[in-house]
Amino acid sequence: MTRFNAFALLKNALNGHKGWTEQWPDSQPKKEYDVIIVGAGGHGLGAAYYLAKQHGITNVAVIDKGWLGGGNTGRNTTIIRSNYLYDESARLFDHAVDLWENLSQELNYNVMYSRRGVLMLAHNVHDVQSFTRHIHANRLNGVDNRWLTPQECKDYCPPLNISANARYPVMGGALQERAGTARHDAVAWGYARGAAERGVDIIQNCAVTAIRRNADGSVAGVETAKGFIKAKKVAVSAAGHTSTVMQTADVRLPLESYPLQALVSEPVKPIFPCVVMSNAVHAYISQSDKGELVIGSGTDQYTSYSQRGGLPLIEHTVAAITEVFPIFNRMRMLRKWGGIVDVTPDRSAIISKTPVQGLYVNCGWGTGGFKATPGAAHTFAWTVAKDEPHPINAPFTMERFRTGRLIDEAAAAAVAH
Amino acid sequence: MLLIHCPHCEETLPEAEFAYAGQAHIVRPADPMSQTDEQWEEFLFIRENAKGAHYERWRHLHGCGRFFNAVRDTVSDRFLTTYPSGTPRPDLSTLTEGKA
Numbered sequence: 001m002t003r004f005n006a007f008a009l010l011k012n013a014l015n016g017h018k019g020w021t022e023q024w025p026d027s028q029p030k031k032e033y034d035v036i037i038v039g040a041g042g043h044g045l046g047a048a049y050y051l052a053k054q055h056g057i058t059n060v061a062v063i064d065k066g067w068l069g070g071g072n073t074g075r076n077t078t079i080i081r082s083n084y085l086y087d088e089s090a091r092l093f094d095h096a097v098d099l100w101e102n103l104s105q106e107l108n109y110n111v112m113y114s115r116r117g118v119l120m121l122a123h124n125v126h127d128v129q130s131f132t133r134h135i136h137a138n139r140l141n142g143v144d145n146r147w148l149t150p151q152e153c154k155d156y157c158p159p160l161n162i163s164a165n166a167r168y169p170v171m172g173g174a175l176q177e178r179a180g181t182a183r184h185d186a187v188a189w190g191y192a193r194g195a196a197e198r199g200v201d202i203i204q205n206c207a208v209t210a211i212r213r214n215a216d217g218s219v220a221g222v223e224t225a226k227g228f229i230k231a232k233k234v235a236v237s238a239a240g241h242t243s244t245v246m247q248t249a250d251v252r253l254p255l256e257s258y259p260l261q262a263l264v265s266e267p268v269k270p271i272f273p274c275v276v277m278s279n280a281v282h283a284y285i286s287q288s289d290k291g292e293l294v295i296g297s298g299t300d301q302y303t304s305y306s307q308r309g310g311l312p313l314i315e316h317t318v319a320a321i322t323e324v325f326p327i328f329n330r331m332r333m334l335r336k337w338g339g340i341v342d343v344t345p346d347r348s349a350i351i352s353k354t355p356v357q358g359l360y361v362n363c364g365w366g367t368g369g370f371k372a373t374p375g376a377a378h379t380f381a382w383t384v385a386k387d388e389p390h391p392i393n394a395p396f397t398m399e400r401f402r403t404g405r406l407i408d409e410a411a412a413a414a415v416a417h
Numbered sequence: 418m419l420l421i422h423c424p425h426c427e428e429t430l431p432e433a434e435f436a437y438a439g440q441a442h443i444v445r446p447a448d449p450m451s452q453t454d455e456q457w458e459e460f461l462f463i464r465e466n467a468k469g470a471h472y473e474r475w476r477h478l479h480g481c482g483r484f485f486n487a488v489r490d491t492v493s494d495r496f497l498t499t500y501p502s503g504t505p506r507p508d509l510s511t512l513t514e515g516k517a
Contacts, residue, residue: 027496243466254462257491302435304491305468310418312433345462402458 001197005106023189024196029203032230035060035384036222037237038208040064040247041073042184043362043369044237045191045202046377047384049107052198055385060200061194061231063224063349065207065241071186072239075339076370077262079275079286081118081179083138083145088395088407090141090349095392096375097178103374109190110180112289116274118179119148119157121324123168123280131174138176148173155228155272159327167323168281181275181286187373210248211236211359219249219358235360235384240305240340242363251354251365254401255342258299259309260367263317263336265328267291276324284322293331295321299341299367309338341366345401347410351380351393360384361398422479422499424485430477438474440464441486442506467491470509474502488512 002008002021012019035051037044040062051057064070080100082093104111122128138145150162153173162170192202203226210223211234221230223275238245240257272287284296297317300309314336322329344350344364349372351362362380365372379393389397400406419432424491446460465471471491476484488497488507497512 241468244468252463254458254464256464256466257468302473302489302494303466303471304494306492306494308494310432312418401462402454 001194002326004110018085023193024202027061027203029061029063029206029224029226029229032202032221032232034059035233035235036060036229036231037062038222039071039236039238039241040068040188040192040202040204040221041071041237042069042187042191043073043365043376043380044235045069045188045195045225046373047235047237047362047381048195048200048202049184049191049198050378050381051385052200055381056387058199060195061203061229062195062200063068063203063206063208063222063229065205065225067204068192068202069185071167072260072339072341072369073184073188073373075262075337076184077284077286077294077298078181078184078288078370079118079179079284079351080113080182080371081176082143082371083118083120083134083174083176083179084409085134085137085142086407086409087141089409090143091392092375092379092396093237093372094141094143095379096372099374100182103182103187103190104171107194109186109193111186111190113180113182114289115178115180116277117156117175117177118277119153120174120282121276121278122171122173123162123278124171128171131172135174143176144178145174145176148175157272157276159272159325160276161324161326168278170324177223179275181288183289184370191377208245211245213249213356213366217356219275219356231358233358233360233384235362235380237362237380239363239365239369240342242342242361246354246361249354249356249359250360251356251359252313253350253361253366253398254345256393257305257340257342259338260299260341261297261305261309261313261317261336261338263295263297263314263333264288265293265295265331266334268293268331271293271327273395278320278324279322281323282317283324285316285321285325292334293328297336299343300338305340308339341369343367345410346406346408348407349376349396350398351376351383351389352397352399353383353389354389354398368377419494419496421475421487421496423480423483424499424501425481425483426477428480430480434477434479436476436478438476438484439450441472441474451455470497470512475499
């Protein structure tokens with residue numbers, strides 16, 4: 001496999017770019033694997049990469065019903081941050097940010113991680129108090145976060161409307177400077193390339209229809225569109241479809257699948273230097289390197305697998321954006337889409353062993369899974385390889401819904417994730 | 418935008434008038450004190466999350482204000498039927514897609 005560097009680029013430029021090799025082969029399933037990962041998104045491919053790289057387990061297949069990175073990995077708004085309230089979440093998401101910082105070098109693949117800062121706007125006294133609390137909690141956990149006055153917010157993000165006459169006046173903001181964005185497709189591609197280089201098979205367009213179990217209850221393998229594949233361990237990382245896959249192994253999870261929508265504008269010249277979130281009006285916006293404004297909307301109120309979502313939500317989102325950024329009120333939107341996200345009752349993820357021997361699950365990321373990709377993949381690979389959780393993901397078990405030891409970001413998260 | 422038939426008002430109206438209220442036909446335990454942790458987990462947190470026909474509750478929030486049940490296909494988002502709370506589950510085989 002070609003290593004990407006300036007020398008390779010120059011050599012291929014002189015050869016008319018005919019010397020580039022494929023980045024990963026489109027594999028066909030073997031009869032048996034040590035580990036099968038269900039779902040070839042960033043989390044699944046990343047787990048395969050870390051299994052091969054850090055744990056020496058290379059007889060691995062990543063199987064997806066569609067194409068690689070075609071689910072929520074390619075549908076999110078690419079925001080990365082770690083300013084979560086609770087200790088458990090702060091550790092997990094900050095672990096991810098630590099990995100994001102060096103991911104391009106690690107993978108020899110430019111994931112375009114950009115530390116452009118995430119600014120959360122406070123519009124009322126409650127916002128100010130709760131964000132201040134978040135800032136203190138974050139700093140105690142070693143997560144950077146600081147308070148900005150309205151004028152400092154405006155200096156940091158010039159398109160912002162801080163007029164005192166605004167319907168939702170800006171009373172300040174919490175800024176995490178280490179937060180930012182990354183190119184989501186490149187994350188999946190980089191992990192896929194790194195995993196394939198170490199011998200992992202990536203099998204696309206092959207739906208896993210059921211998980212098969214041995215007579216003693218342990219996992220036997222998976223039934224797929226291309227027949228049965230035997231496996232010592234099965235690791236499910238299938239986002240919105242996790243509960244339907246896990247049900248075939250008689251494991252019921254506290255998940256509900258909702259459409260989460262996003263939209264982008266036509267591309268324009270650079271105008272928006274950071275990421276801005278506003279919970280009170282529910283605006284969530286950044287600008288991609290291509291120039292599009294990338295706008296996160298919310299989840300529809302009803303569960304669905306339709307990958308579309310309804311228009312009332314888009315109307316609500318666009319109204320919020322034009323309220324906070326009147327400068328964008330003539331901007332034309334190019335397209336909108338939906339992804340199916342699996343939401344847990346406490347809005348925290350599950351990275352866990354299951355009651356079935358040899359079956360593991362990484363799910364429940366709800367509306368905020370992209371930012372966690374390297375951290376989730378890394379700790380999930382550890383859990384699968386060692387059959388025990390990494391200290392960072394140890395609190396994120398599926399048993400917490402029985403014991404009551406919830407990680408209640410539902411009430412605490414600085415946002416809609 | 419979903420169009421939803423309220424069985425109380427006997428009218429088909431836009432989604433914006435309604436509030437989704439989760440899975441239907443979840444029965445509260447008659448004797449809460451006798452429930453095990455497993456049973457509480459099941460009651461509070463575990464849901465069908467069906468891909469296909471889904472029994473669910475809606476409330477006609479900006480209309481009559483009453484709750485009712487619905488069967489909706491979660492892949493196409495089409496309603497198969499709506500019916501008042503307290504009545505038994507309709508038989509899926511008798512429902513035809515598209516009826517609102």
